[in-house]
Amino acid sequence: MSLPRISIKKFMAFVVLIAVVIAALARPTHGWAALLCSSYVMMLLTAILGVILRRGLWQAYWVGFGVFGWGFFLSVTFLDNKIRFGGIAPEIFDVLACILDMMISARELSNADLHAMLSDLGAIHPVTADNVALSLMGLAFASLGGWIARRLARGGPFDPSPRTPD
DSSP: OOOOOOOHHHHHHHHHHHHHHHHHHHSOOHHHHHHHHHHHHHHHHHHHHHHHHOOTHHHHHHHHHHHHHHHHHHIIIIIOSSOOSTTHHHHHHHHHHHHHHHHHTTTTOOHHHHHHHHHHHTOOOHHHHHHHHHHHHHHHHHHHHHHHHHHHHHOOTTOOSOOOOO
16 A cells, blocks of 8 residues: 655645644734634535535535534533633624724824734734634544544445445
8 A cells, every 4th residue: 555645736735824823822812813713704604505406525524524613613602611702702792803803993003003903913822722723623623523434435345335436
């Protein structure tokens, strides 16, 4: 059995993904929280479309992604009393409000006011750090679920059913 070959394009995408994760965890700001929380929710909604529109192994992937992703999201949101994902919408709306304020009052602001608004996007709060970490964990957990479901749908050496092509 030979090892799978990885193209340079896939390897570079993986390196960029790892760099984004490290940057987000190193300085979990409002901007990172808004980006990652909205990406997580967007991918969960995309999983619903993937289940409906795809067939074969990719449909299995999206089923696993959705089950694991929504399961993680709901368990963190409703079952855990200490950590809540309730900060997703406020994070996104705080960033959008700050950007909108800058666009509306750009002519009237002094450099100090503009700097204060931009530094608010870079502020680190415990809720922000929790949302960044939970979004990354949710994306990783959902992706793992997708690959597990895809592998199970492909079948193993003891599975008598024929394999389906991609």
